[in-house]
Amino acid sequence: MLLIEKNEDLKTFCKKLSDKDFICIDLEFLREHTYFAKLCSIQIASASESVIIDPLAPNIDLSPFFDLMQNPSVIKVFHSGRQDIEIIHHLSGKIPAPLFDTQIAAQALGFGEAVSYESLVNEILHIELDKSSRLSDWSKRPLKKEQLDYALSDVTHLVHIYQYLHNELLRQNRFNWIADDLKNLSDPHLYHVAPYDAWKRIRHRSHNALFLTILRELAAWREQRAITKNTPRQSLIKDDLLLNICAARPKDKQELAAVRGIRPDLASGKVGDEIIAVLQKVKSMNKKDYVIPPKIKPDIFDSSLYELLKLLLKITAQKQKIVPHLLASEEDLKKFCQHPPATVSFMSGWRYEIFGRDAEKISRGKTALTYNPDLRHFEFIDISK
Numbered sequence: 001m002l003l004i005e006k007n008e009d010l011k012t013f014c015k016k017l018s019d020k021d022f023i024c025i026d027l028e029f030l031r032e033h034t035y036f037a038k039l040c041s042i043q044i045a046s047a048s049e050s051v052i053i054d055p056l057a058p059n060i061d062l063s064p065f066f067d068l069m070q071n072p073s074v075i076k077v078f079h080s081g082r083q084d085i086e087i088i089h090h091l092s093g094k095i096p097a098p099l100f101d102t103q104i105a106a107q108a109l110g111f112g113e114a115v116s117y118e119s120l121v122n123e124i125l126h127i128e129l130d131k132s133s134r135l136s137d138w139s140k141r142p143l144k145k146e147q148l149d150y151a152l153s154d155v156t157h158l159v160h161i162y163q164y165l166h167n168e169l170l171r172q173n174r175f176n177w178i179a180d181d182l183k184n185l186s187d188p189h190l191y192h193v194a195p196y197d198a199w200k201r202i203r204h205r206s207h208n209a210l211f212l213t214i215l216r217e218l219a220a221w222r223e224q225r226a227i228t229k230n231t232p233r234q235s236l237i238k239d240d241l242l243l244n245i246c247a248a249r250p251k252d253k254q255e256l257a258a259v260r261g262i263r264p265d266l267a268s269g270k271v272g273d274e275i276i277a278v279l280q281k282v283k284s285m286n287k288k289d290y291v292i293p294p295k296i297k298p299d300i301f302d303s304s305l306y307e308l309l310k311l312l313l314k315i316t317a318q319k320q321k322i323v324p325h326l327l328a329s330e331e332d333l334k335k336f337c338q339h340p341p342a343t344v345s346f347m348s349g350w351r352y353e354i355f356g357r358d359a360e361k362i363s364r365g366k367t368a369l370t371y372n373p374d375l376r377h378f379e380f381i382d383i384s385k
Contacts, residue, residue, distance in 0.1 A: 002049075003148065005057035013044075013051055014064035020046045022075035022100070022156040023068075027084045028138040028151055035226045035233065037087050040138035045155035047163075052151055056141065066092040075100050077162045079117045079154075082185065089191045099186050102158065105165040108177040110321030121157045124164050129153060176350055177326060195223035202239045206246075212291035214246045214282050221278050237266070245275065252276060301337035308369065309333050309359055312380060316355050327355045336363070 004010050017023055028041035042053040042065065048236040056060060069076060069088055076096040078084055080103040089095050106115045111123065118129050133150035143151075169175045184190065199212070199219035206212060219242060226233040241261045253276060257267035266272060310333060317324040328346045335342035338358065346356040358380060361367040366384035371377075 002051040003143075004051055004053045004334065005060065007059070007061050010053060010060070010062075011064045014068045017046055017068060018045065018071055018074065020074055022046070022077055022162065024077040024155040024162060025081075025084065025096070025208050026078070026151070026154040026158065027087055029083075029087060030137070030139055031232070033232070033235075035230045036090060037344065038085070038139060039087055039091065041143070042153055043151050043155040045152075047159055050152055050156050052148060054141075056139065060088070061092070066094070070094055072097065075277045077158060078103065079103055079120070079158060079161075082190070085185065086224075089188065095186050095188055095191070097186060099182055100162065100166075101182065101185055102161050102165055104178050104181045104185070105169060107181075107326060108174050108217040109165060109168050109172070113224070113323045113325075117154065117158070117161075120161050120297075124161055125157060127157065129157075177322070180345075181326070184185070193223070193227065195220040195227075195366075198223040198233075204243055207293040209287075209290045209293055210282075211246050212293060213285070213289075214249065214279065215242065216291050217278050217282050218245060221274060225274070237271070245279075250276070251279075300339075301334045303337075305363060306333055306337045308362055309337065310376060311369070312358055312362060313318050313355065315378060315380070316358070320354060328359075329349055369378040 002013075004013060024045045026043045027039060028043075029037040029039050030038040031127075039055045042055055042062075044051055044053065044065075053062075053065060053336065054060065066088070069092065075098050077100045078096075079101065081099070081101050085096060086100070102117075102120065103115060106120060111120065118131065121127050121129055126272045130153075132149065133144075133147045136144075136147050136150075137171065138147070169178070196216065199216040202215065202219060204211075204215065206215075206282050222233055222237055222242065226236050238261075243258070244262075245256070246259050248255070248259045250259060253267055256262065256272055256275060257264055259267070309328075313324050313328055313333070318326060322325075328344070328351070332344040332346060336344050336347075341363070345351055346359065348356070358367060361382065361384065362380070366382065368381045368383045370381055372379050
C-alpha cells in the first residue's frame with residue numbers, strides 16, 4: 001500500500017495515471033460540524049495500482065490531482081459520486097471530466113434504485129465488505145491500518161465493478177440510457193450555492209406571498225451566514241423554526257423569543273438581531289419584489305390513461321431490468337396525459353423505442369390490457385391490426 005504525503009510523490013503518481021483509460025476515485029471526508037466538507041483522504045486506483053493521498057499532510061499541494069481530474073483522456077469513475085464531485089468542484093472550481101458513475105450505470109442494468117457500493121461488491125464480485133471503519137474520524141492522524149485497508153477497498157473493488165458494468169452496457173447497447181444522468185452529474189449548477197434559491201429546498205404548504213418572501217429572505221440569510229461561518233445550516237437554525245418565524249412575523253426580539261422552538265440565547269443574541277433585521281427588510285420591501293406564489297392548478301389530465309401508463313411503465317421497467325425513472329418521470333406521464341399532450345422525453349430516442357411507442361398506442365386505443373393467469377402478470381396486447 002502506498003500512502004502519498006509528499007508533493008513530489010503526488011506529482012509522479014498523477015503523471016503515471018495520465019495515460020490510463022480510467023481511474024477510480026473515492027473520498028473520505030467530514031462535514032458534521034461544517035458547511036463545507038473537510039477532505040481527509042483521497043483514494044485512487046487504476047487497473048494496475050492504487051494509492052491513498054493524504055490531503056491533510058503538511059504543505060501538500062493537490063494541484064496535480066486536480067489537473068488529473070481534468071485530463072480529457074482519462075475516465076473518472078465514482079460510485080454515487082455527487083458528494084465527492086461537489087468537494088472536488090469546491091476545492092478546484094472544476095468538475096472532473098469525463099465522468100462515469102457506477103450507481104447510475106447499475107440502474108440501467110437491473111440492480112435497482114440507488115444501489116449501494118456494498119451491494120454491487122457483493123452481487124458482482126461475491127465479496128463481503130468489512131464496514132467497521134466506515135464511521136471513523138478520518139481527520140485524526142496517523143490513520144490506522146484498518147482505516148487505510150477500508151479506504152483502499154472502496155476503489156480497488158470499484159475497478160472490477162466498473163469493468164463489469166462498462167462491458168455490460170456495451171453488450172446490451174445501453175450506454176445511451178445513462179447519458180442524460182451522467183450529463184446532469186457534470187452540470188456545475190448542481191453544485192452551485194445560490195442563497196436566494198435556498199428557500200426552494202424547504203418543505204412548506206403556504207401560497208401566501210408575504211410568507212414566502214420572508215422565507216426566501218430568512219433562508220438566504222441563513223445560507224450566507226452558514227457559508228461565512230462554515231457551519232451546517234441546520235445547526236444554525238432548523239427549517240421548522242424558520243417556518244415558525246415566517247408564520248409569527250415577530251416585530252422585535254421579545255416577540256422572537258416567544259416563537260415556538262427558538263432557544264432564548266438565540267433570540268436574545270446577535271442571531272436574533274440579524275433575524276429581526278431581515279424581517280424589517282421585508283416589511284419595507286416593495287410588494288413587486290415579493291415572491292410570486294405559484295398558481296394552484298388542479299392536475300388536468302386523463303387519470304384513467306395515467307393509471308394505465310403507470311402500469312405499462314412498471315411492466316416495461318421490469319422487463320428491461322431498469323429503474324422506472326430512467327424511462328419516464330411521474331411528471332412526464334401526467335404531461336403526456338394532458339389534452340393536448342405536452343412534449344416529453346420518452347417520445348423520442350431510445351425511450352420511445354422501449355416505452356413511448358407503447359404509451360402512444362395505449363393513448364390511441366390501439367393496445368389492450370389483459371391478465372395472463374399462467375404467468376400471473378398483466379400484459380399489453382396490440383389490437384391495432
